[in-house]
Amino acid sequence: MQTIDPWGSELSEDYGKIVQQFGLEEFDPKLFPKPNRIMRRGVVFAGRDLKPIADAIKKKEKFYVLTGIMPTADRVHFGTKMVIENVRYFQEMGAQAYVLIADLEAAATRGVSLEEARKRALDFHIPAYLALGLDPKKTVFYFQSENKKVMHLAFEFAKKITLNEFKAIYGIADPGRIMSAVTQAGDMLFPQLESRMPGIIPVGIDQDPHIRLCRDIIARTKSKYNFTPISSIYHKFTPSLDGEMKMSKSKPESMIELPEDIKSVLKKMKNAVTGGRESLELQKKLGGEPEKCMIFEMYKQHLIEDDKILDAVYKDCRAGTLLCGQNKQNACAYMESFMDNFVSQLEVARKKVDKLKFIEFK
Amino acid sequence: MQTIDPWGSELSEDYGKIVQQFGLEEFDPKLFPKPNRIMRRGVVFAGRDLKPIADAIKKKEKFYVLTGIMPTADRVHFGTKMVIENVRYFQEMGAQAYVLIADLEAAATRGVSLEEARKRALDFHIPAYLALGLDPKKTVFYFQSENKKVMHLAFEFAKKITLNEFKAIYGIADPGRIMSAVTQAGDMLFPQLESRMPGIIPVGIDQDPHIRLCRDIIARTKSKYNFTPISSIYHKFTPSLDGEMKMSKSKPESMIELPEDIKSVLKKMKNAVTGGRESLELQKKLGGEPEKCMIFEMYKQHLIEDDKILDAVYKDCRAGTLLCGQNKQNACAYMESFMDNFVSQLEVARKKVDKLKFIEFK
Structure with a gap:
């Protein structure tokens, strides 16, 4: 278990290691105006390329915040709540929010049909995101399965990466993971197809490989697309009630x-x-x-x-x-x-x- | 160089090895009514699951024949001509023909835009296919980039295969090849989404890995989709004028x-x-x-x-x-x-x- 400092100025050893190992920036709540509860308390502990986001907020320039919904289970967890709180924060700071419903992912990995995934998203997951604080007026939604442009990007991105790079980032490579990852990279960059702008993806640290892959792809496709590198911001896990690092469905x-x-x-x-x-x-x-x-x-x-x-x-x-x-x-x-x-x-x-x-x- | 028998009753050593190694059926022109020129002459030399196709022809049951267009170069080659001749043959025997334009593949691997790929397909490749004998009245076309259902299948299929299986079939595995291969499997099975039926894919032998992967995927998704296993038919390469096995752009x-x-x-x-x-x-x-x-x-x-x-x-x-x-x-x-x-x-x-x-x- 990491030690916890109530005002979050110091990182626990475990999260400190993560920052170093993943090459993250340590999060400084002074970077952003009116930091939210989890930012103030060091629950948000790291990021990548946070300065362009801070600049966009300061100069009131266009930027976006993006998150996804996996419409399978009939409940969400506290990690999701923190993601939403960060999405909400950036919405309040002027970001356009995108929420994609990962129905393709749900259908392929959990065996629910696209129709069923859509139904669950509308019945539960989207309402849950609103209940957790997402501002519906500043959010656009889409279903992954309907977004051809994301699928086109995914196809193209797959051609830009090697198996070894993928393994280096994810530790493992298989066709299913590759498909999910390039599709997610497509989702993360879709808002920039209209115009290039900074974008921030709030995630738990376990999602960082997707961010790294996407940033690699941005570098690899620079001459064609010139996407603005995405930024990311990380919160700690909600610890398991038994004192372990992360709540887990297995317990x-x-x-x-x-x-x-x-x-x-x-x-x-x-x-x-x-x-x-x-x-x-x-x-x-x-x-x-x-x-x-x-x-x-x-x-x-x-x-x-x-x-x-x-x-x-x-x-x-x-x-x-x-x-x-x-x-x-x-x-x-x-x-x-x-x-x-x-x-x-x-x-x-x-x-x-x-x-x-x-x-x-x- | 393989030896050539003008009436095609015997296979050359090289093609004989291929039949054995890939586990193909040797092609017997008596299997089909009114075999075409390349069937009669042993240029068509092998297949997989040809009997269901012969049965569909005999019983006048629904089946399909499918091929793809890669809309990049501004010319085609003699191998394409043989594919079209076989497509034409099965059209005449009652098959519904599908021709997909692999604009996604072209865009991702050759750097042409989807718009440019579409333009080239309409200006040259589709007319060339018609000029080589494709019957326009019995053919439907689609652009891969517009076919969401194919992309959905591709996403799902990626989850059904392992990296080792992919390597065993293709000898090599990388994200780009995986993406192409699962998308092609989606194309090959798309006609069956409406109703299950036999389908035949005429290809050069170098395309056999796609057929094998698709057949593996069919087996793997049997409980969900119950696709009819696809059939395939193989023609020899048009030999290089210098006597090598295959014409090659490098010479x-x-x-x-x-x-x-x-x-x-x-x-x-x-x-x-x-x-x-x-x-x-x-x-x-x-x-x-x-x-x-x-x-x-x-x-x-x-x-x-x-x-x-x-x-x-x-x-x-x-x-x-x-x-x-x-x-x-x-x-x-x-x-x-x-x-x-x-x-x-x-x-x-x-x-x-x-x-x-x-x-x-x-």
Whole structure:
């Protein structure tokens, strides 16, 4: 487990290694105006080419932010929530947002039909993205399967890369992964077919290979397309409630999904790893260790918006005045309120889906 | 060089090896009604799953024949002519013909734009196919770049194959080749999306890997699609005028293109390798060896339609009464007439292009 600094000025060892190994820029919240919660708190920890985005914001020049929906499962996870929060942030800073529905990917890898993928996206995933904060007025959507231009780019991009480059980036190469990756590169550059401009892709760090491949392809096709290199911004994983680095579907008891039955969620929260001491006496004496506490991490990443309140929780824990039992009770209340709100926003959003802007293709 | 038997009942060693190595069926002209010139003469030498096609012909059931156009160069070659002759044959036997214009492939590999590829296809390649015998009334055309369904199949097929399988079939694997191959598999199966039926793909033997991959994909997607396995039929290469197995662009003096300036063609014909003996006396005494003669091979594959005339030429050569000088003069006359006819048919065909049936995609 990485150590956690509540104000995010220092990177944990693990994320520090990632920054170095992947050649990322460490994220400096002062780079952007009015950084959002996860930017301020060091949950957003790195990026690539962030300066062109900062410049575009400053000079009020055109830029875009892009993300995708994989319309398979009937719920999303907290990582998605962070992506949306960053998309929302850049929307507010003036970006045109693109959301592609990866129905081709869903159909090919999960065996759902394109029709079923479309239905799921409209019924759940798009409303969920709106419920998590996406601004529908500043967003255009498209279905990957309808976007011939993306498919044309994918075809062309496949011709520009070698198997060894692909292996170097992904560690592994097979036809399916190659097809997905070049199609994603097509998606990421599609907004620039109209006009070249900076674009930012908020992702979890596990998605960085797609960013690197896309940037390589941009370099490789410079003479023909002269695409502006894409920028990216990375947030940490929402840690598993058992203290591991990342929530994982393979351990359902340690991950919370959106939506999820609140009883099940609260049970998981109650079993979460905290920074409590061996005994009550010791904790009252030494204070707790919020840096090791998954409940505190959930506060920081998701549940407590107000920095002052988060700070107070941190101090009370450290002081040994806020004990784990009480704190978990509080956290459950936060979570219940969050989940209630998500579910009701989801209902509201479902009614807005037919008013969204979908790109239409001839 | 392979030995050549004018009536094609025996395979040369090289082609025999290919049949064995690739697991092909040796072609038996008695399998099909009214075999065409290249079928009768053993130029068509092998196939895969030819029986379902023979059955469809016999029972007048639906089947299709498919070929593609690579709209890059401004001429075609004699190999293309043989493909078209086989397409024409199956059209006459009741097949629906599909001709796809591989504009995506052209754009990605040859750097021509999709617009330019389309223009070239309409200006030259499609008219050339008509001039070579394609029946426009029984053919539908489409541009690969417009056919979303093919691209969807390609995406899905990429997920069904492994890198090792690809390498086993093609000897090499890279993203560009993979993309081309799965797209071609999509093209080959597109006609079956409407209804499952046998389909035959006439190709040169060098294209067999695409057929094998497609057949593997059919097996791999059986539970979802249940495509009828595609059939294929193979013709020999048009040999290089210098006696090598295949005409090659790297040796322009030994290949003839369509169209090509007749002076240049005749010069090449005059330098062609023949089956002549060391001296005139010897040739008159022993006769020539048409099996070794590239002029005779051009007769057999392309220039002499009538079996009786071909037979007479064969016998006269063997008897030593038709000598190489005279024979080359005759061949030049055949070639001149063929090329004149091709050029004028090309002009006629250009005027028909706007009346062809192109599949329109929403």
